[in-house]
Each structure stands twice: as structure tokens, then as C-alpha cells.
Amino acid sequence: MSGQENIFIGVGAVVFKGDDILVIKRGKPPFQGQWSIPGGGLENGERLVDAVIREVREETGLEIELLGLLNVFEAIPAETGFPAHTILIDYVAEWISGEPAAADDAMEAEFVSMDEAVSRLSWDVTRQAVAQAVQKRKDFGGPS
Template identity: 35%
Template sequence: MPPRPEVGVSTAVFRDGRVLLAQRARGALTGLWSLPGGRVEHGERLREAALRELQEEVGVEAEIVDLAGVVEVLPRGERMDFHFVVLAFAANWVSGEPQIGPEAADIRWADPKTLDNLPVTDDLHRIVSLASALVG
């Protein structure tokens, strides 16, 4: 276990009034739907990390509008296997059709108000609501 929280990024990408969600393919949050994202690499700027992770996970390019919020990701239960501080960005889709892969078991453009009633990670509704207000 790392001695301190790790920094991660995610991106709420909007296209035609819908937000891109990815179903986690591995790790403690497997099966839950969330925003594409991952760890920030040493020396990497946060926005660059968000765009890189978006491309690596689902093959989409976007233009970041602004920071939407911060989320702490902790295990559900008593085990402390991980602790992430995730900076979530709001962005508009530019190009690329989302693809599944090793990190994303499934993908979907979802209604930002209901998130299609999917099982989602903690705080996702709040972050998507904030991001939606930023992209207008």
C-alpha cells in the first residue's frame, strides 16, 4: 500500500448533451461506471494527464473547459487497499469514437442528469452535474 494518497485525473466529456462513461474493467471498482481517467505520471501536468488517460482508455480526444471538482476515492469497507485524490475535468468531445479496452469493459454516452441509472462510483452524480454546468 502506498504511504500516501495517489493523484489521479478523470474527464467528463460531453457530446450532443450526453456524457461519456466507462465501466471499470479491473481493480477494486470493477463493474462500476465512472469517468475515464487514471494516475498522473511524475512531471506530467494535470490537464495533459487527463487528455492522455482519455485517449489511452477509450480512444477519444477532447478539449478541456475547466476543472469540475475533486473526488476522494477510497475503498468501500474496512480495507485500505487504495486512496486516490482525483481531479475531474469538464471537456467537450473533439474526435474519436469510444472504444472498449483493458481499462474499460464497456462505454456509453449517458444522460448527465440520470447517468442512465447505472451503478456508478461515489460522487459521480455531483461531478457530472458540476461539469455539465461548465460546458453549458
């Protein structure tokens, strides 16, 4: 046994449109009904940057431009209750085109103000990522 059967590698994006941030409401278990940033699982043979662009497109219909890496988050089941050892790689992105239309694992998708995003997001780690993304966006040369 390789020990990797219960490891999940995922990607996500804090997507900006002006000062607003894209949030989605998850449509499938195990996180159905919870608010998050768009993202999902890495497919075998897929590059991380391709995965995050694909996930945003699948869940919201939007086209984005990645500005850079935001952070890496690790969750161990014994400490978090997540169903698998989870490694999430989050990026900062800018909206390019499209209007949010929930699909795939999203039951709702919309751009909201920073304050609204922070109040809706279901997990502290995601709220922290969004707060970090504001500064990282500036560091990457995006709008301030």
C-alpha cells in the first residue's frame, strides 16, 4: 500500500473583479451548502495552474488570469475532520470575462464585496486566504 489512497490535492482561486471577490456555494457533499472560493481536485497528469483555471470555468463559467500563488493549506483528518489528508494550493486571479453562472459543484456563484465575502465564507482558513489575497494582489502588480 502506498499510503496515498486518502490524500486529496486541490486547487482554488481568490478571483477579483474590481474590488469584488468571487464566492460560490458548494452544491455537492461533503461541503454542500457551504460558501467557499471556487476550486476542486487536481486530475492525474494535470498542472496546478491548468487545474485552477479549469475548476473556475467549470464551477462559474468565468475566464480568469492567474496572478500568482497565494498559499498552500494542509488539513489532516485527525485534526480537522476532513475526509482525507488534504493539500490545497490557492492562487490569486483576476476576472477576464463572463458572468458567474453556477455549475458543476457550485449551486450559487457571484461577485460580492470583501466584507460580504468574509461574512459568507464557511471556513476561517478561507477567510484568511481572502484577506491575504488582497495584499498578494498588490504584490503581484494587480489593482490596489
